[in-house]
Amino acid sequence: MMKKFLLSIVFALGILCSANAQLPSVTLKDINGKTVRTDTLSNNGKPFIIDFFATWCKPCNRELTAISEVYEEWQEETGVKVIAVSIDQAQNINKVKPLVDSHEWPYEVLLDPNSDFKRALGIQMIPYTLIVDGNGNIVYKHNGYTEGAEQELIEKVRELVNK
Template sequence: MLFFLFSGIFSIGVASAQLPNVTLKTIDGKTVNTDTLKNDGKPFIIDFFATWCKPCNRELDAIAEVYDDWKEETGVKIYTVSIDQAQNINKVKPLVSNHSWEYDVLLDPNSDFKRALGIQTIPFVLICDGKGNIVYKHNGYTDGAEEELIEKVRELIK
């Protein structure tokens, strides 16, 4: 019942929802508080993934192909959040390197951040405006879905 109540509140207030405060680590071991994620007043994307999730990897590969163009056009930044559990966390850095992903990678081995946002399935993407408000969310991936993401970002910078 409590979970249902929380997720209902979250979905109602998504247009103005702030990121919850959860402490995560980067793949380089630095500590990051999720409520301080930002991009110099520009929109940013948070993409939840796991090393074993094929649709997640396809999505992040597709975005990687256009990420430089997106940054140049809109200034958008992408944070990826691995939900791999502690025993698999050592697979994240090699995966990121092998795919040449140039994202800021955060580790959520206990799914604290994922749970705080009420996320059930991955891949799951959030778009935040320049103030850090969650303004869009999407789960699942189909080829070409990344175009919807950049369109939402373009709307935010108009």
């Protein structure tokens, strides 16, 4: 009985701790070759969304395109920023900028060709989306994309902004 109680306490603490995890420190490059440390990503105290994608991932591309169609309104309403992180491997990295440009995605785009950032966050599958609050805490995680799922994202961001 006591063992089950202790296990449930440890499990609950694990959930609480992982719910407000900070971003790990991984050094990446942005789409223009500038070095960026992931633990310094921010949005001036406002929430931001990190969306992991790959050029070959159709659901990822649909998600980023769907967000881009409402992104301006989201920014006006909440000040949210989207950071797209490509996990394309080194040999395909040259396909990322043309894809971003062809879709006219207005996001900051980071390159994670060795999946270091993805691995540090324990991400298995893409698309994978995180919401980070204004204090740098990961407050929401979502795997996969179905049409309309971007509405859930903005609802979570609104909750943070209206706290």
